[in-house]
Amino acid sequence: MKMIAVPDNETMTDPIYLSPTETSYSIVLGKNASCCIMSMSPAPSHQITIEQQEASNMQYLSFCLGSENVKAEINIKLLGEHATCAIDGLDYVKHDKQYHEQYINIEHLASHTQSHVLCKGIADNAARSLFHARVIVAPNVRKIIVNQASHHIVLSDKAEVFTQPQLEIEANDINCKHAATIGQLDQEALFYLRARGVPMDEAKNILLHGFAEEVIQKIKWLDVAARVREWLN
């Protein structure tokens, strides 16, 4: 188990990369602390517990673009007022029997907290992608904002996608939204590209890139973003 404590008022300028050998993390963010946790392929299955104090800011970025099986569990407790967290993830599973499972648990235990989740997935061949997010808002907290979005593209008939976006709300001064979509590549867009001379495979690629772009733009480090784009090819 790896413990990371980000001290009060500290903003980590570089992302904390999850190690290929460590599977369990416990991260604490102090007051006004800020950090970014990055999970890049090849990443092992991992379990992360995060506790955030007042006005802290946490971003968890996950790009699972390789051939590994991953079960990721992220548990976040927003303990201090004005704490915010963001989970942005992209997974592309394309090998038979490959799976990517994400279990996210976010607890809003203080007022004025925010959580934003954007997870996109692409499933091909006989791979499986599972997204399970549970957001719990405790009673008596106020001014909570919750945004959850999960979007999947299914490329083959044997691929499977499971989505379970859950909300448990006990307070009433909140603004919560979640959206989930599962579907295929936009057929009209595909045809448009092909009608302009772009061969099918390349057209598909272009659309998949477009799909992924929303998440890639969440990466603050341009060189890392560039690397991810390359990877997607």
Added chain:
Amino acid sequence: MSNSLIENLVKQPYPYGFTTAIEAESLPPGLDESVIRLISAKKNEPEFMLQWRLKAFQHWQTLKAPAWAKLQHAPLDFQTISYYSAPKSNENKPKSLAEVDPQLLETYNKLGIPLHEHARLAGVAVDAVFDSVSVATTFKAKLKEVGVIFCPISEALQTYPALVEKYLGTVVSYRDNFYAALNAAVFSDGSFVYVPKGVRCPMELSTYFRINAANTGQFERTLIIADADSYVSYLEGCTAPMRDENQLHAAVVELVAMENAQIKYATVQNWYPGDAEGRGGIYNFVTKRGACRGAHAKISWTQIETGSAITWKYPSVILQGDYSVGEFYSVALTNHHQQADTGTKMIHMGKNTRSTIIAKGISAGFGQNTYRGLVRMAPTARDARNYTQCESLLLSEHCGAHTFPYIEVKNKTARVEHEASTSKIGEDQLFYCRQRGLNTEEAISMIVNGFCKQVFNKLPMEFAVEAQKLLEVSLEGSIG
């Protein structure tokens, strides 16, 4: 505008709490094989029915009551409930309304459904169920003309046993779950509808439930079959008197729609919800399922749930036929200490099947409102589509709203779109309405109505108005 103002508005006492002083013939509490045999004998059922009940009972004994829903309730002791109660004056069945016990009819009048009125209006054929026995069925003749069968299941078992045997338990088997098994074993009555090929049922069909005697669980079983190219619209509405002990309601509804057939099933549910401290109230555990067996079949569930201490129901549609359509429109209100865990399951098996889910929850007081939905796209469900919209409105500081959607997609051409939002009534919205002269009650009513409009629009016209009033009544109260 404080939360307490809103809270005061939702504290209206239940208006339907009264009892009829009629001698009821009830079995002593307890459930064993002899009770099952007695129920079947009292109804003079064909042998296959008794055997089915016994098998179900044996299976039930191997099961444990489910505990997975996000509900908190005292465990039910099934041996302390009586499983049969019929008003005594029904020993020799009435042949027409004129023969029905006038006190019974008066009860129905109190509930707002004067059978005589209905006879004259020629609009809705009502099959009124009073504590497990159907009292009167109006309009039998008119329906008979077009070949529509609408009668109590107990009667159908006498007159059309083969038809019942063919379909009973084929959509909800007694093996399905704990309460389905219990219902199959002890159900006493309910509605049976059969619409023949090509027939459009000429009127809205309706059944009105009531639970009267203390400690009587009510176990209805409804079976509706729409044969190819037919159409039927059915409304179920219920209410119950005040009690201190909780009462159980474990019904089963099976719908079968063949090719090109359409079944609309609407429920306006107002069972006693428990008092302001959370005592008493009905436990409403229901299994409702529709099967779109033929191509282009369509089944729509519309529900307005404002009553019950505990609600556990997931009207579902199995979309087997290609191009079949399933719809679920729901408004669930929880107030005081009510708990509702409700939602739907849309199982897509056929090609080009479509499902739409619009679920609106309103939580007030200490109410807990949970939406639980399953959308499953099987590998065979090519080009299937689902659209789900869940919205929750929170009216107090102590209520809860939860959503647990489960989405499973196993083929690449299926499309699922799900959106959900939870919020409280905007203070700005309220203030805006009040600045224009509306008082708080009117403003909240208007906003809540606007919130529910999409669902109310799906109800048959006659009942849309009733539903709106019911919601207002459930939210009414004195402004402190």
Added chain:
Amino acid sequence: MLNIQELHVAIKDDEQEKPILHGLNLNIQAGSVHAIMGPNGSGKSTLAHFLAGKANYVFKSGQVDFLGEDLLALLPEERAARGLFLAFQYPIDIPGVNNMYFLRTALNNVRKAKGLHPLDAADFLLLAKKEMQTVGLDQSFLHRAVNEGFSGGEKKRNEVLQMLLLQPKLIILDETDSGLDIDSLQLVGRAVNQMRDNNRAILIVTHYQRLLDYVEPDVVHVMRKGQIIKSGDKTLATELEAKGYGFLS
């Protein structure tokens, strides 16, 4: 019509109170048009919303009389029934609530307070059609949900439509000119002028001169830090426009 004396009001934000109005005095006679100008944070909007009865304000001390009655003893809808109308700067949308239904219900409530019989749907439609022409809103707006999907200009016109239908006695316009193009501005100006009457008073809360070109004020007040620091006639507004608020300090 409206008499405010030594008004002290604080705003409630979570658990904390922040004083906004510090001893404001204002007297508006029937038949007059007043304008209140001032920089951001001066408390102009607070005054407007407080008079309409918005909840998150705390009355500390002072006196407010409207048509001889203690305004603060009345609920927002009671103030509306007595003829107080606030045209909001950011009108909110109310999804699922039909605009026509909303307008008719509001109007009938106000009519009831005046002892008039309610208008039925047909009569109301006639009345509404006429006024919609005045504000330049197409008929279809009657059938849409209140303010939902309306552009900024359309929302303001919807506010003015309500004003024309409800025929209030004291009209408070809260930054009604913000975000309006010239055509909309002219239209709003015309509609407001239409309401000028010996028995009515209009209070325009604004940053800018613009609307005041169309609706000439009788009195112009300047607000700063929760108080009215200077009052004058319409030339004061021109002076402010030319020199900015700084020149008054």
